[in-house]
Amino acid sequence: MSKECPVCRLISPDIAERCDCGYDFATHRIAASYANPNDREIIAERGMTVAQVGTRNIKLGLGAVVAGLVWATVVAGVGPGRVLRGLGWPAGVMIGGASVALRGLGQYRRGKRLETTGPFL
Numbered sequence: 120m121s122k123e124c125p126v127c128r129l130i131s132p133d134i135a136e137r138c139d140c141g142y143d144f145a146t147h148r149i150a151a152s153y154a155n156p157n158d159r160e161i162i163a164e165r166g167m168t169v170a171q172v173g174t175r176n177i178k179l180g181l182g183a184v185v186a187g188l189v190w191a192t193v194v195a196g197v198g199p200g201r202v203l204r205g206l207g208w209p210a211g212v213m214i215g216g217a218s219v220a221l222r223g224l225g226q227y228r229r230g231k232r233l234e235t236t237g238p239f240l
């Protein structure tokens with residue numbers, strides 16, 4: 120048997136206590152990662168539940184989408200010649216932000232399911 124991490128969806132063996140992303144299967148929270156102890160993202164998420172990590176990623180992702188939109192608007196307002204040159208960046212930021220927000224949404228849903236059904240179902 121194996122178990123799937125609700126945060127990063129990595130499959131771990133049944134005896135694993137902690138995922139590489141720092142998720143602790145016993146406490147259902149993010150702890151220090153054994154695999155990446157110096158990862159700043161993981162350190163920032165320490166102590167959070169899966170749903171909280173999801174909420175954080177939704178906010179981060181949507182923030183990037185809004186920033187990309189504002190950026191595109193500002194660049195577009197500068198002049199038609201700059202739109203084509205400038206749009207690559209904000210478009211990348213928006214696509215990246217949207218994917219982070221979607222990942223966060225999945226984490227939030229899995230986290231809420233964990234909280235309502237309990238870890239042993």
Ligand SMILES: [Zn+2]
Nearest residue numbers: 124127138140
């Ligand atoms: Zn994980």
